[in-house]
Amino acid sequence: MMKLYGDPGSGSTRRVSAVLYRIGVDFEFQLVDLFKGDNRTPQFLALNPNGAIPLLVDGEAVLYEASAINLHLVDKYDSELLPKGADRALTLQWMFWAAEHWRQGPPALFNERIGKVAMGIPQDPRVIADAEASIRKFSTILDAHLEGRRYVVSEKVTLADFDLAATFSHLSRTRPPYDEFPNVMAWHQRLLDEVPAWARTRDEVEERMAVLMAAIEVTK
Numbered sequence: 001m002m003k004l005y006g007d008p009g010s011g012s013t014r015r016v017s018a019v020l021y022r023i024g025v026d027f028e029f030q031l032v033d034l035f036k037g038d039n040r041t042p043q044f045l046a047l048n049p050n051g052a053i054p055l056l057v058d059g060e061a062v063l064y065e066a067s068a069i070n071l072h073l074v075d076k077y078d079s080e081l082l083p084k085g086a087d088r089a090l091t092l093q094w095m096f097w098a099a100e101h102w103r104q105g106p107p108a109l110f111n112e113r114i115g116k117v118a119m120g121i122p123q124d125p126r127v128i129a130d131a132e133a134s135i136r137k138f139s140t141i142l143d144a145h146l147e148g149r150r151y152v153v154s155e156k157v158t159l160a161d162f163d164l165a166a167t168f169s170h171l172s173r174t175r176p177p178y179d180e181f182p183n184v185m186a187w188h189q190r191l192l193d194e195v196p197a198w199a200r201t202r203d204e205v206e207e208r209m210a211v212l213m214a215a216i217e218v219t220k
């Protein structure tokens with residue numbers, strides 16, 4: 001059985017677990033507790049020298065990078081999450097755009113508003129301002145694109161939707177300014193309402209983060 005290494009509180013782990021749930025694949029989950037540094041052990045670094053999750057072990061295949069893992073899964077199970085024809089390249093376009101542009105700001109906000117608080121390090125207002133500016137810049141583009149559309153590429157959900165929506169994982173905790181972008185907000189709500197795999201992973205993130213945030217409160 002394939003094994004997914006990750007942390008349920010991680011937005012990038014969620015990009016993969018949502019796809020596994022959506023396709024309906026049985027898998028074993030191996031917790032890599034980021035707050036305990038499980039991603040820095042020699043055993044884990046031997047699998048992914050970047051020390052990052054998610055990581056998938058599927059027989060001979062040892063894969064990191066959530067988008068690459070998801071491409072492996074859609075190929076293996078011939079899933080419509082990567083459509084055929086013209087929409088295939090468009091799905092890849094938005095996945096690359098997510099990696100290159102969309103995910104610049106949100107991890108910085110996570111680091112400032114959660115990571116640094118956990119470590120007792122002061123937040124840097126300039127980093128927060130830069131992250132928010134980046135989020136506004138790219139949300140303006142996505143919001144205009146989503147006008148009149150149900151999902152990012154087509155009427156149906158694709159891998160691009162999961163790659164993009166993962167940055168909503170810590171909304172209440174990191175407070176990215178997505179609420180200034182009505183089409184972005186409506187698209188994300190539609191995903192939660194219509195795609196049970198996405199709502200399920202939202203619940204997993206919240207359950208995990210409730211424990212971690214309580215621990216931060218205690219040690220603050």
Ligand SMILES: N[C@@H](CCC(=O)N[C@@H](CS)C(=O)NCC(=O)O)C(=O)O
Nearest residue numbers: 010011012051052053054065066067
């Ligand atoms: N580009 C990677 C990013 C993965 C990533 O940044 N994962 C985070 C958790 S969401 C992580 O493992 N952080 C720990 C670290 O980098 O030390 C992907 O798309 O899979």
